[in-house]
Amino acid sequence: MAAEQGKLRSADWFGREDKGGFIHRSWMKRGLPEHEFDGRPVIGICNTWSELTPCNIHFRDLAEAVKRGVYEAGGLPVEFPVTSLGEPIMRPTTMLFRNLASMDVEECIRANPVDGVVLLTGCDKTTPACLMGAASVDLPTIVVPGGPMLNGKYRGGDIGSGTDVWKFSEDFRAGKMTREEFGLAEDGMTRSDGHCMTMGTASTMACMVEALGMTLPGGAAVPAPDSRRKVLAHLAGSRIVEMVREDLKMSTILGRAAFENAIKVNAAIGGSTNCVVHLLALAGRVGVELSLDDFDRLGSELPLLVNLMPAGKYLMEDFYYAGGLPVVIQELKDVLHLDALTATSKSLGENVEGAVCYNRDVIVPLDAPLIEAAGLAVLWGNLCADGAIIKPSAASPELMQHRGRAVVFETIEDYHQRIDSPDLDVDESSVLVLQNVGPVGYPGMAEVGNMGLPKKLLEKGVRDMVRISDGRMSGTAYGTVVLHVAPEAAIGGSLALVRDGDMIELDVVGRRLHLDVSDEELARRRAAWQPPTPHDTRGYVSLYIDHVMQADKGVDFDFLVGKSSAVVTREAH
Ligand code: FES
Numbered sequence: 001m002a003a004e005q006g007k008l009r010s011a012d013w014f015g016r017e018d019k020g021g022f023i024h025r026s027w028m029k030r031g032l033p034e035h036e037f038d039g040r041p042v043i044g045i046c047n048t049w050s051e052l053t054p055c056n057i058h059f060r061d062l063a064e065a066v067k068r069g070v071y072e073a074g075g076l077p078v079e080f081p082v083t084s085l086g087e088p089i090m091r092p093t094t095m096l097f098r099n100l101a102s103m104d105v106e107e108c109i110r111a112n113p114v115d116g117v118v119l120l121t122g123c124d125k126t127t128p129a130c131l132m133g134a135a136s137v138d139l140p141t142i143v144v145p146g147g148p149m150l151n152g153k154y155r156g157g158d159i160g161s162g163t164d165v166w167k168f169s170e171d172f173r174a175g176k177m178t179r180e181e182f183g184l185a186e187d188g189m190t191r192s193d194g195h196c197m198t199m200g201t202a203s204t205m206a207c208m209v210e211a212l213g214m215t216l217p218g219g220a221a222v223p224a225p226d227s228r229r230k231v232l233a234h235l236a237g238s239r240i241v242e243m244v245r246e247d248l249k250m251s252t253i254l255g256r257a258a259f260e261n262a263i264k265v266n267a268a269i270g271g272s273t274n275c276v277v278h279l280l281a282l283a284g285r286v287g288v289e290l291s292l293d294d295f296d297r298l299g300s301e302l303p304l305l306v307n308l309m310p311a312g313k314y315l316m317e318d319f320y321y322a323g324g325l326p327v328v329i330q331e332l333k334d335v336l337h338l339d340a341l342t343a344t345s346k347s348l349g350e351n352v353e354g355a356v357c358y359n360r361d362v363i364v365p366l367d368a369p370l371i372e373a374a375g376l377a378v379l380w381g382n383l384c385a386d387g388a389i390i391k392p393s394a395a396s397p398e399l400m401q402h403r404g405r406a407v408v409f410e411t412i413e414d415y416h417q418r419i420d421s422p423d424l425d426v427d428e429s430s431v432l433v434l435q436n437v438g439p440v441g442y443p444g445m446a447e448v449g450n451m452g453l454p455k456k457l458l459e460k461g462v463r464d465m466v467r468i469s470d471g472r473m474s475g476t477a478y479g480t481v482v483l484h485v486a487p488e489a490a491i492g493g494s495l496a497l498v499r500d501g502d503m504i505e506l507d508v509v510g511r512r513l514h515l516d517v518s519d520e521e522l523a524r525r526r527a528a529w530q531p532p533t534p535h536d537t538r539g540y541v542s543l544y545i546d547h548v549m550q551a552d553k554g555v556d557f558d559f560l561v562g563k564s565s566a567v568v569t570r571e572a573h
Pocket of ligand 1: 123161202
């Protein structure tokens with residue numbers, strides 16, 4: 001171990017024969033014998049456990065499994081907490097805090113004597129926040145996803161988190177579901193540890209982690225309460241010690257090929273639109289050139305192979321039993337970069353060799369896809385000069401080309417106040433437009449883009465309409481929803497200039513989103529436009545508003561873009 005000691009960051013703390021070495025070892029020992037500080041790799045276990053992040057509530061147990069693996073491989077595990085982000089709880093939106101959490105992760109890793117990192121991630125934003133922060137330090141890193149919940153149950157059938165909530169909510173509002181039934185569904189939705197078990201953002205990001213090569217094969221889908229999740233954590237604990245010895249850094253895995261693989265896999269799994277902002281931000285951190293165009297060019301023509309909600313009918317538990325992501329990767333073998341290096345030190349292709357599909361109703365073969373061209377489409381036009389996105393697999397085919405009259409809501413409060421008014425001048429051909437819910441406008445780019453339909457139209461049986469906003473949409477949601485409009489309304493994007501009654505044209509095939517108002521009239525409106533009052537002029541929110549980039553740039557802070565390093569900074573003593 002002595003030779004290794006000189007190469008490790010932790011030796012700058014524990015490998016010294018002076019006052020500093022005394023202080024570092026003495027305070028850390030607390031029952032650990034001397035030989036734990038003999039130069040073995042120190043593995044930081046970055047834990048997003050919090051009782052306010054219910055999807056990550058089992059992470060203390062998971063960390064213990066990781067520790068067993070680290071010890072077994074001859075490393076020293078040190079668990080540390082970081083900011084956690086509870087999707088169903090935090091206000092105004094967890095996305096406001098993704099960058100803050102990533103900074104916490106980055107600085108905690110860099111400031112401490114760790115040689116390698118295990119990221120415990122689960123609920124939506126905890127995955128990108130940890131990846132982004134760790135990528136900025138660029139040590140050997142592996143992810144242990146927390147795993148999805150077991151299938152939800154209601155009256156003998158399966159129900160999916162998020163996806164069925166939207167349905168139940170609309171049925172309840174339309175008077176088709178009683179309060180008692182609503183409560184029963186609520187009880188059956190969350191039956192175990194784990195994150196949302198639909199192909200929402202958490203499941204998508206877990207699949208992205210696996211497609212990027214940042215976890216062990218099969219790591220995305222094992223349900224949280226399945227004992228094999230702990231086996232995975234144990235093995236990841238052992239593996240990270242080897243990664244340190246191999247000096248297999250995050251940036252070695254996260255090359256352009258890994259991101260292209262992730263984009264393509266996202267299309268085939270019917271993944272969340274949120275992966276766009278998270279992958280763009282992560283690419284920015286590791287210095288990989290990635291643009292909105294890449295999502296359309298690489299993913300839009302790829303087929304949907306996974307029959308999971310919200311695009312299909314099954315859930316993550318079924319996906320795991322069917323073979324999980326390794327089967328999907330095998331199906332896509334002709335379009336993926338199978339030679340991309342992964343955390344196993346093997347290629348993506350080697351990782352999935354021998355993967356077997358056990359249920360062809362859940363994961364269909366490439367020659368019999370559920371949808372032919374299922375990836376995200378990127379729209380351009382005078383309403384979105386820097387782009388907007390739509391998820392065709394979650395949209396209504398008959399609305400993919402649509403011209404309709406705008407019904408504009410200036411804020412989310414304005415929407416809530418008027419959407420159910422009998423006087424709202426709206427019909428099923430209208431286009432609902434929501435302004436000021438973007439990165440600066442909300443602030444934090446909330447998941448309100450899939451705004452519920454007017455009650456009077458729900459009562460008539462209408463279940464989808466074209467909706468446009470500068471916000472995001474939950475990965476569990478569905479509908480003909482145009483999202484991530486950039487530049488956003490709050491900084492003067494054209495979305496801010498739309499007025500009630502304007503005609504809007506959506507042409508997904510032609511990749512066009514057009515506001516049918518003359519250039520002269522738009523110029524007149526732009527000259528009269530006043531920016532909204534800032535939400536805060538102090539603290540983190542003020543920093544966020546001043547530095548957040550637009551959706552087409554991943555909504556990261558401008559000052560966080562670009563590779564950083566694991567440099568050991570000057571001493572405290
Ligand atoms: Fe945590 Fe859905 S609320 S993953």
